[in-house]
Amino acid sequence: MITVNRLIHRYPHSEKNAVDDISFHIEKGEIFGFLGPSGAGKSTVQNILTGLLPLQSGNVTINGNPIQKRDRRFFEEIGVSFEVPNLYEKLTGLENLLFYATLFRKAGLPPETLMDRVELADAKHKRVKDYSKGMKQRLTFARSLINDPKILFLDEPLSGLDPATGQTVKRLIEEQREKKKTIFLTTHNMFLADELCDRVAFLHEGRIVALDTPKRLKLSNGQQIVDVEYIAGTGTEKKRFSLNDASALKALSDCVQTNKIVTMHTMEATLEQVFIQLTGRGLD
Template identity: 50%
Template sequence: MIEVRNLSYSYNGDETYQVKNVNFKVKNGEIFGFLGPSGAGKSTVQNILTGLLPLENGKGEVKVAGYDIRDSSKKRFNEIGMSFEQSNVYSKLTARENLAFYSKLFDVPTLEPDFLLKMVGLDGKEDIKAGEFSKGMKHRLTFARSMTNQPKLWFLDEPTTGLDPSIAAKIKEIIKQKNAEGTTVFLTTHNMAIADDLCDRVAFIVDGEIKLIDSPENLKLQYGDKVVSVTYIDGGEVKTRVFSFLIEEDKKALQALIDQYTIQTMHTKEATLEEIFIKVTGRGLK
């Protein structure tokens, strides 16, 4: 669905590249996370993939939804949807009018505005001008708009930013549903929790370079601490001990503790994607 080979890009058109020799593929039907801190090059790559940033100051090969990105054909836009972190809706149009206007840009069947608004919890707000919406409501409207043409390839930039937990959960469920229906998702974020929850594979990008591509599960197995934390009762006192699965003595001690004491809780310690990102790149996400 996406193929990027040796992509480099310079905003100044010189040899100072903000994106450097980037290579990756996104398979049909997967959710691919593009993860990194602010200024890492995420938006630059996404803007090239979506056609917002022409490759005049760049080099490499990029194919999106079967089209060469240098191809001027507008047909490719029928295949893709885009939801931006910064909402760019028309403030003087109502929510319904925003979606109805956008639907006229496509040459393929589109979803009804009221149906989309209900999906993101904006039913009852159809006739309110977008300029009166809160930041979170505008974000949901932008997200709903990105589904108008039922895209085969869906670009999502920080889809849950600024949303309360219940709405964020609704958005994640919609993403999972659309993916289950066959939509390929390119998720750009610095939120490792949503990436861990949604993504089949993730790419870590720092300073314009991809440092690693793998599934969250494989990354946790490779970089995670294989330990278990046990809380138990000893003489009326609550105590906690941590045991390593890699040390034979610890495994024996854990079994002895289970046999001897009343166990309250046992938790395996699994590295988070954020911890792995810092370990791999030496950088935080801010």
């Protein structure tokens, strides 16, 4: 569906590449997470894929077509949600969606229905300038669905949302996957990526440092831990064992065989811990 080969991009007056020779492929119906801290190059890649920045070096094909040859049909088939909402503030939320619906030839999803799905039905006649940041973010997400696109580009879709409305947007993203839509998700929210993405790429200083399923990344890079609580005398004791160390595995086996176990829990690394291990820095 989306193929990127040896993509390079440098901004004017910069001494280094914002995107530095990256390659990846996204299958149809896949949620592909593009993860990294601010300044890693995530938004630059999305802007190239959506036609907002020119292709300087490398090859990009979307649905089999070179990005340089995109035409109106390309924009009919994509939906884009930006981290910073770009809406018409003097129009109401519903008027924004009605306007954007007129830009597409094909009939998409009803604006009133979308307002309801992102829980903005009660605010549909309110001007966007009076919306909170989270409301604007939800409206921007709804706009990305207005043409019922085949491909979604989502940049930090949960930015500014509280947990409840965040769950609403996550359910809508999962619905798009069920409809076999392809989703390119850029975020520094590792918990969101772990929950939603089929595969993720870690971007650090413009380069991809790892690309795999969240599960395999955590298993191959993180340290697996087992916490054991057992009866000792009149009370209980707790011990932690590493599954990556042979001597610790033997100690765990001895503990289980010689004590009455109360609880036993495995703990795997988080995606953020794996990212720190691979890059030496966090996501802030």
